[in-house]
Amino acid sequence: MSHQIKSLGVNFGFDQIGIADTDLSATSEKYQQWLEQGYHGEMDYMIKHGDTRWQPGKLVERTIRVICFRINYWPDDDAQAELDHPENGYVSRYALGRDYHKLVRKRLQKLASRIEQMIGEYGYRIFCDSAPVLEKPLAQKAGMGWIGKHTNLINHKDGSWFFLGEIYTDLPLPVDTPVTDDHCGSCRRCIDVCPTRAIVAPYVLDARKCISYHTIELKTAIPVEFRKAMGNRIYGCDDCQLVCPWNKFSRQTREIDFLPRNNLNKLNLSDSFQWNRVTFESKTEGSAIRRIGHERWLRNLAVALGNADKSDLVVDALKSREHDSSALVAEHVNWALNQQLDK
Ligand code: B12
Ligand code: SF4
Ligand code: SF4
Known part of the structure; x- marks a missing residue:
């Protein structure tokens, strides 16, 4: 059986x-x-x-x-290139x-x-x-x-x-042999690359420091001390997996439904910051991103725009939401504008 x-x-x-x-x-x-x-x-x-x-x-x-x-x-796309493109927002490959x-x-x-x-x-x-x-x-x-x-x-x-x-x-099926070996050895690339030092010891993650937690789970303001380190990551974070040598030979998924939709792997930050609620919902239809809602989407994007290279386009995009009706968004926009002006 x-x-x-x-x-x-x-x-x-x-x-x-x-x-x-x-x-x-x-x-x-x-x-x-x-x-x-x-x-x-x-x-x-x-x-x-x-x-x-x-x-x-x-x-x-x-x-x-x-x-x-x-x-x-x-x-199987070039995730690192996207991460290195500060005008674009990086969405975790899983989403x-x-x-x-x-x-x-x-x-x-x-x-x-x-x-x-x-x-x-x-x-x-x-x-x-x-x-x-x-x-x-x-x-x-x-x-x-x-x-x-x-x-x-x-x-x-x-x-x-x-x-x-x-x-x-409740079926009494025969069990498989557990994996008992740890193949990480002396490697610690994931620990060293983590932008926010969230892996506080090998095998131990402090979720409060993890960008995945900040951008997806956290409903309130993103703590200021982590905002710069977020870079252009607007939904989740993949850094610790991108550097892992065991992912070098990953094969492309066989599931076409997991392949990128609506250009979510090539999102221009300033453009997607202009999405209203209706556009956000239609662009993220069927995607896990929809779970965070439009307000948190804007919160995350505001931080990434603050971290983008200085440009009038970015400042204008931020200014368009400087007095957003959401206090959460407005506070992050304010922070981001200050970052842009300081550059
Ligand atoms: C809560 C949660 C989160 C939290 C906390 C993450 C975490 N590491 O726990 C946050 C929001 C940060 C998160 C992020 C992500 N998540 Co998540 N998450 C979960 C969830 C719902 C529960 C995990 C849990 O129980 N954590 C509690 C802690 C105690 O568990 P732990 O860190 O695994 O700790 C264990 C070991 O590390 C070990 N341990 C602890 N201390 C020590 C010390 C020593 C010496 C040793 C040897 C071992 C050891 O024992 C602990 C207890 O089991 C699961 C789904 C589920 N129901 O399991 C998905 C899940 C783990 N997430 C998943 C994914 C894909 C992600 C992200 C990659 C998404 C992204 N790209 O942003 C990131 C990865 C971040 C990371 N480095 O882990 C997948 C992982 C698939 C996989 N290959 O493992 C899961 C399984 C969802 C799924 N159904 O596929 N996630
Ligand atoms: S997902 Fe990102 S922030 Fe979280 S532990 Fe991995 S590298 Fe660090
Ligand atoms: S990068 Fe991969 S192999 Fe290296 S320590 Fe981290 S999880 Fe283990």
Whole structure:
């Protein structure tokens, strides 16, 4: 049955499928220490749900196995060139195409129903980034890779440009061999390249310092001390993965829905700062970017414009929103104008 499920998974477009048991006791202590340090910042949902996070059987009754899935999203474009182009805004490679939450969940639901057609009724629940699920430790147990010093899961063949999803189930499937080796060795490129020094120790990320957190999760003002370091990153950050030697040989995703839409990989900052709410929603339709909303989009872009090379075009774009009705946007525009004038 596990062979059948795995080949079904491949037919559904997943790049790897592995099976893990539900013993996450090795992770729970580290997770709690991480919370105690306050590294989760304003992500209050990380505190909720108590021990259901490391006891899958408590989250979904009778769960004894977790079928883990991995799907590559690397678009195989010149990400570094985009990052080096200060007039353009850099969007994380994961967010250029269709929102993975929707795509992965829909696909896992279909797959779970197909299994039901094959074997009859069984207990299951699907997840993708959705609930108190320790996706990386589960995938590591399912034999898909190791957690690198940048804290993403790395697969020795495919690097780290992939999403994770799971099916919790009561089926007594045979488990795969966990990856126990750490192939980071003495490398520390991700730690050294991080613009905001967010990887505070190998394998430990302080989310409060991470640009991905600032541009996507944080609902309030971006702390001033991180704004310059943000550069032109307007949605998420890829630097720690771009330098990782394991990503050198990443293959382009097989999923055309993950390829860039609406030129989101070539966004001119001044132009996209003029988008009104309607344009923002239409340009980001179906994309994960839409989740942050127009106001936070403008907040992020204002910071990037402040960091752009000095130009009248940039100053004019900023001035057009100097008195924005959103106090959040207006404050970031003000900061950005001061940056431009200081250059
Ligand atoms: C919260 C969250 C974030 C937060 C915090 C990130 C983090 N590292 O935890 C923020 C907003 C910063 C974030 C950013 C990103 N995220 Co995110 N995120 C999550 C989420 C929802 C939970 C992760 C979690 O539980 N963190 C809590 C801490 C405690 O976990 P941890 O850092 O992994 O720590 C573990 C290990 O490092 C280890 N550990 C800790 N200390 C020590 C010490 C030693 C000595 C050792 C050996 C180990 C060790 O144990 C810890 C507990 O398991 C998951 C989805 C999910 N439900 O799992 C996606 C997820 C991890 N994110 C994902 C992605 C794609 C990203 C970004 C790449 C997006 C982007 N381009 O901007 C960045 C990457 C930033 C980075 N360097 O990690 C993918 C990762 C896929 C992969 N290949 O691993 C996931 C799995 C979503 C998905 N379904 O695909 N994310
Ligand atoms: S995503 Fe960016 S800011 Fe966050 S740890 Fe990686 S390099 Fe640092
Ligand atoms: S850059 Fe080096 S240290 Fe960081 S995750 Fe990749 S191999 Fe590990």
